[in-house]
Amino acid sequence: MSARERLPLPFGIAIDRSRPLGYSFDGRSGSGYAGDTLASALAGDGVWLLSRSFKYHRPRGLFSLAGHDANTMVQVEDEPNVLADRLVLREGLTATPLNGTGTLTRDRARILERLHRFMPVGFYYHAFFRPAGTWPRWEKLIRAMGGLGTVNTGQKHGYYDKAYAFCDVCVIGAGPAGLSAALEAAAAGAEVIIIDDQALPGGALSFAREEVDGDADALRRSLLSQIEAQPSITLWSGAICQGWFTDHWLPVTRGDRLYKVRAAAVVIATGTIGQQVVFRNNDLPGIMLGSAAQRLMRLYGVRPGTRAVILAADEAGYGVALDLIDAGVEVAALLDLRTEVPASPLAAAVRERGVPVRPRMAVAEAVEGRNHLSAVRIAPVVGEGTLGTAGETIACDLLCLSAGGVPNAALVCHAGGSVRHDAVSGRFVVASTPPDLFVAGSVAGTESFAAAMAGGRRAGWQAARAAGFSNPHEPQVEPAMVAPAGPMPWPIFPHPKGKDFVDYDEDLTVSHVRDAVAAGFDSVELLKRYSTAGMGPSQGRITNPVLYRLLAQATGQSVEAVGSVTVRPPIGQEKIGHLAGRGFDPVRLSPIHHRHQELGATMMVAGTWLRPAVYGEGGQEASIRDEVRAVRNGVGLIDVSTLGKIEVRGPDAAAFLERIYTFAFAAQPVGRVRYALMTDEVGNVMDDGVAARLHAHHFYVTATTGGADGVYRFMQWCNAQWRLAVDIANVTAAYAAVNIAGPRARAVLARLEGDLDLAPEAFPYMAVREGMLAGMPVRALRVGFVGELGYELHVPSSCGEAIWDRLLAAGQSEGIRPFGVEAQRILRLEKGHVIIGQDTDGLSTPGEAGLGWALSKKKPFFVGKAALELRQRRAMNRVLVGFVQTSTGPQPLENHLIFAGSEVAGRVTSVAFSPSLERVIGLAYVPPALAETGTALTIKGTGGRLIAAEVSKTPFYDPENRRQEM
């Protein structure tokens, strides 16, 4: 690549010529300057061919130079789909083109273009599927051809972060309107954030020319210095507002950060997107928007070509011509689609400089030479979208399109506003805006800097007022300033031989669209879905106005009547990493967590918590059995801090429990603990725990680790309706809890100083006591989930490690051993206790789960009672029973199915080898007919192997429940 000389100042305001930067593209090195984008640096080096198109592999170059099209997409090392016209150049940047087959300049897959006749619109719906089995082969080929950039599946998670920002008024777009709006809003007292997607703020002021001898850049600098002097305005350049969400919630990507901006009011001053003009070969490199050519010159000092033709339908096209002439580009002709050349100073100046200005002329066809525009064939406009006989051919390497703009109003549409076609002016206009969102500048239809600034001031004033800041001086906009300058001509000139592109991303031409309409896809959304128009990375920004016009033409409707497709976020270049941020996923740790780590516990995920599964890493099966035996024969200690803990206090506390749980609590004496089972409105088991009565008006209730948050929410939800006099507090995190269990538990506790009377008659089974233990305030509950003498000790979470340490120390002589969740599961299984969520499913009733005893028959109401009564009228079709494995060989696993003949009769919910009974035991759902103790069961185990089992009474261990009541 040969570095060409850049244009002298005043061209090139964005680049710093003292800081050259080296880069490489497609394996060749080049150089640009600080302030360049990759696209401008490449253009500066004379490289115009940037990519190959999706379907036909046609050559594509820069078009908008503003990030609106996807032609400039490149691969930057491991990052796919980077827009080169948004990519700020940095030293050593390495980029490669997308979608090439062979080399960028000689793409072998361009053969596909020759086959275009065999690929009509939606061709893949009509072929490749017969005979059966054909499609997978074609799909493989199509998938290999599809896709743009490449992801490196070995790439590491990059660093992204997020920040919040707040303002009274958020202005999107730092052009003349946006800057004026910000100044006006700030003058009223509002805090303002301006978001601009370009590296150099100023919008059209930085590149457009509306006067023969104007100095837009001076105006730009003046506005920016006022902005800088205003401390309540923050300006973010190079930042993209990716969407508008409810209540002015604006995600803004800037570098590797996602800002989440909450504004009280929003001004949208995002300008326009240059309108596409359709003719044969309208996609060749060298064909670009007039504004793109101006950006190249004004911002980057790059000459966009040597010999230019301008296709204009607006005043701006004449400014482009003057700029090109000033930059030393020969302007061979200015074709104006309109019937008359305007009598404006710009037009006069263009003529004065010897440019042939040709009204009612259009480009019929662009001619390709070496992957670039080499000439245009021109033709007179004879009607809406129709041309007369093509006439002369003009050699050129640059064609600038300046046929007006379409409002860049995606954010307005996200917010519920709309854009419609105005038949009188032939333009698309913002038709409605939602409350507290204001539009200003060319997105709102203004065509001069002065009008944009006036509109901006007004919008800024309105936004500030909406945010609560009033300024008595209400800026006005004179209607004459915003009146459109004459009707905009029809910009679509289909060519009989095609290649007249409507959508660059998808390689769609006029006939594709017309054929789709003819096939019945005659409403905008259907047309889009069938033709894929607007479904590529540029999301229809450039395509849609053409599509609507073609649809209107094909169906004989007005453009307004065809409507528009839904515009959805994001705007563009929003990365998955931006949205994910640092990926913070909270984990809850027990107050005793570090002790478990010190003891080498293997941790497991339990809801949002981590819990010790078993202590010690190697030989887990053996460790689990040792832990079980320790509890059965001596004493064990388990951390149960993750249990949900809820305080229910108030005069109606007992009444509340009566309603929310199935059991009876009204008569429960203070100092006693009762089982608490919760069902939902249809009688399904939801959760369980225990309720300890600490006072007539105070219950301390536990819930399962996974269910605690749901139980708390459900309690609040119910009481929002019942209005009982209770206070419900989720104190799960406030308490640490341990369960010391085993025949030696009392002996260990007795070694700690305290005021609890541990004598069995003073502190019996299912009692609760409050007192001091080892200097710590404790709530001690005598419960027996594992079926041994046991005390559940609840202490303030700050005392968690201390109680753990004191108990382990005190129990040393008794051989105390910490045990984990795995051992606890076996211990409770030996006792036949159910685990909610494991031995129950979404439809289990208490009766099925063997918990019928926990339903109060006397209460008039509890949640689920009416439903259970209804369900109990039907015969129960399953019941949870205990079983023992009777065959030798591998044991069944949880959720293996039980068969009666060839039919499924039930399933195993829990199963384990019981170290205490030295056999495999489990729980299973079976039909009532198979529930009799001693009934033989057939379980289909791993690999379909049949396992014999027999229904057994529960508890398997200590059936008389003597041990827990010692």
Next chain:
Amino acid sequence: MPLRLLRFGLGLARPDTRILPLPQELKPHYDVVIVGGGGHGLAAAYYLARQHGITNVAVLDKGYIGGGNTGRNTAIVRSNYLTDDGVRFYAESMRLYQTLSDELDINLMYSQRGHLTLAHTDASIRTMRWRAEVNKHLGVASELIGPDEIARICPQLNLSRAVRYPILGALSHPVGATVRHDAVAWGYARAAGRLGVAIHQGTEVVGFAIEGGRITAVETTRGRIGCGKVLIAVAGRSSLVCDMAGFRLPIRTVPLQACVSQPVKRFLDPIIVSGSLHCYIWQSQRGELVMGGATDPYPLYSTRSTLDFKEGLMAHMLELLPFLGEVKIMRQWAGLSDMTPDFAPVMGKTPLSNCYLTAGWGTWGFKATPASGKAMAACVADDRPPELIAPFRLDRFRELDQLGEAGAASVGH
């Protein structure tokens, strides 16, 4: 090159003969009026005409056909459900899908990718084993697999144990597939239209004339239509339309969002789902990553999209596939899910004697399209639900006889 494309290219056949039927005037009376021109309604219309010879049928849609959840879902089909009734029904739907391209003469791009539902906790391992055992018993390919096998099927997944939710196993469903969703609607519309069914787009139902427990006429924005029978197939609007017909549904309507990335070169073949992390992903033929998550946490009749959805989804996506950070999101959207208490659909008769309902399709309606259409056509024609859908009757809720499919919804809700 396929013969048909050759014929198109050589000018021997029109590339696109009319696919969607021409608009027609409303007739004063139809034997069957189908409310809702989505996949289910159009499929029912097609099977009514094809299998039952009932062709005086009108399909009404307030917008354009396939514009609701048919065009908004993420196009995954599978049959690895949890209940016998569910597995049988979805397996039948998959069976119909496999030959549907040929039957409807349109390439539905049925793409058997394999479907992995990841398990990150032992609770989900247990549920997956349950599903696998039920599936296998009913002849559906489904297996609980461990990390080594997962790595073989999808080496791109992050199988490190040193993450917040390590992957412990997965339910592998090798026949899980994707289908081009829009084409399903178009294919049924074309086939139904050719058999004489009238498809009225832009025709919104605004009320029903009810006499003696039956609907005598349907009021629309284009006028009144007399009807023999009415089938309501309106997905997220079911509660509202049934309310007009005077009966209530036990349905909550919540938005379900999805998004798609810009196209990248093929790197991912299977469909990956994580219930615990509330996310799923597959790569389309065009190279886009199609991604979705859990339903929104509150009921709403709005298809606006949110930022929170994308933030939560993508954080989890990068846990599974950490290398996707620089892939760009292209578009996000939302549909409406009508959720029943037992996460199973409602199909069959209603309190009105000539009114039938297919609803409660929550997040699983697309994969059911052919089976629902076929069964509902039979139900309408015979005034009796076929055995396949009998368990899904509306009055099961009145009797609290639920089906319990919650454990098989692809992501938690």
